[in-house]
Amino acid sequence: MDGDLDRRAARFAALGDPIRLAIVDELTRSDRAPSELRALLGIESNLLAHHLDVLSGAGLVVRNRSSGDGRRRYVHLLPEAIAGLRLGPRGAPGTALFICTANSARSQLAAALWTDRTGRPATSAGTHPADAVHPGAVAAAARAGLDLDGAVPQALDPDAAVEVDVVVTVCDRAHEEAGEGGWLHWSIPDPVADGRAEAFDDVVAELRDRIGVIAGDLRAA
Numbered sequence: 237m238d239g240d241l242d243r244r245a246a247r248f249a250a251l252g253d254p255i256r257l258a259i260v261d262e263l264t265r266s267d268r269a270p271s272e273l274r275a276l277l278g279i280e281s282n283l284l285a286h287h288l289d290v291l292s293g294a295g296l297v298v299r300n301r302s303s304g305d306g307r308r309r310y311v312h313l314l315p316e317a318i319a320g321l322r323l324g325p326r327g328a329p330g331t332a333l334f335i336c337t338a339n340s341a342r343s344q345l346a347a348a349l350w351t352d353r354t355g356r357p358a359t360s361a362g363t364h365p366a367d368a369v370h371p372g373a374v375a376a377a378a379r380a381g382l383d384l385d386g387a388v389p390q391a392l393d394p395d396a397a398v399e400v401d402v403v404v405t406v407c408d409r410a411h412e413e414a415g416e417g418g419w420l421h422w423s424i425p426d427p428v429a430d431g432r433a434e435a436f437d438d439v440v441a442e443l444r445d446r447i448g449v450i451a452g453d454l455r456a457a
Contacts, residue, residue: 243295247317250294255279256287260296263313264449266404266420269302270311300423304409310423315445329451330401332358335410335419338366339389341373341428341436342406346443348382353447361396363410365389370428376436380444402450406443422446 251257258277262268268276274284288311291297296317302308334346339362350358369387377384397403403419405411411421424442427435 246294247296250290250296253287253290255283256291259287259291259311260313260318263297263311264318267310267312267423268421269308273311302408302412302423303425304407304412308408308412310408310421312423315449329354329356331356331399332402332404333397333400334358334360335392335403335405335414336360336362336407337364337409338362338370338428339391340366340368340370342424342426342439342443344369344373344384344387344389345377345382345436345440346404346406346422346447348377348384349380349440349443349447352382353444354451359390359396359400361390361392363392363413365391372427372431372433372436375433376427376440379437380440 251260255277259273262273262276270281270284270288274281277284288297288299292299294317296314298312298314299309300312302310329350332347332350334343334350336343339360343360343362347358347360350356366389369384369389374384374387397419405414405419405421406424407426408423411419411423422443424439425435427439
């Protein structure tokens with residue numbers, strides 16, 4: 237039997253449980269720590285671990301160590317595994333606010349990509365804003381057809397978060413400082429720490445895919 241058919245069948249079998257389907261629906265929007273998933277689903281840790289093992293075995297999710305608090309892990313849905321399955325909640329994307337620590341790279345790129353993909357306004361902010369947007373982010377934006385010239389890091393104003401439709405933290409440290417609230421979280425590595433142009437381009441690609449999921453048009457979906 238065709239190997240790809242086997243993999244697809246395993247994924248559909250893994251999704252044939254209401255709890256696992258609910259987990260995947262949530263992960264289409266946001267990376268979540270197991271503690272967050274337990275709270276959202278109202279299930280015990282041993283049952284959650286079983287369901288995550290099934291999803292992981294089917295190649296649907298991975299668990300990555302936090303780049304903030306190394307004791308934590310985030311469960312991440314693999315976009316390529318769900319392409320074409322049309323999973324997750326659907327709805328017209330609205331305005332957005334993206335938050336990271338320095339507001340010098342990931343959140344700036346996310347806001348620009350959001351507006352480019354959805355046509356809706358987006359802003360960004362930092363919990364500890366840097367003095368300037370990182371040159372690597374400006375260059376990566378230009379390579380992607382985006383413009384970050386003139387962008388300036390801004391401090392997070394908590395009141396601004398209630399005025400937009402979608403709030404997403406795009407770094408683990410900012411998410412962990414904010415606490416496990418109602419905001420979405422995308423656990424994305426810091427390209428500034430890496431420094432290579434390829435790292436910035438990888439962030440652009442991942443953000444584009446994640447925004448595509450929210451917008452309902454991820455690649456073959």
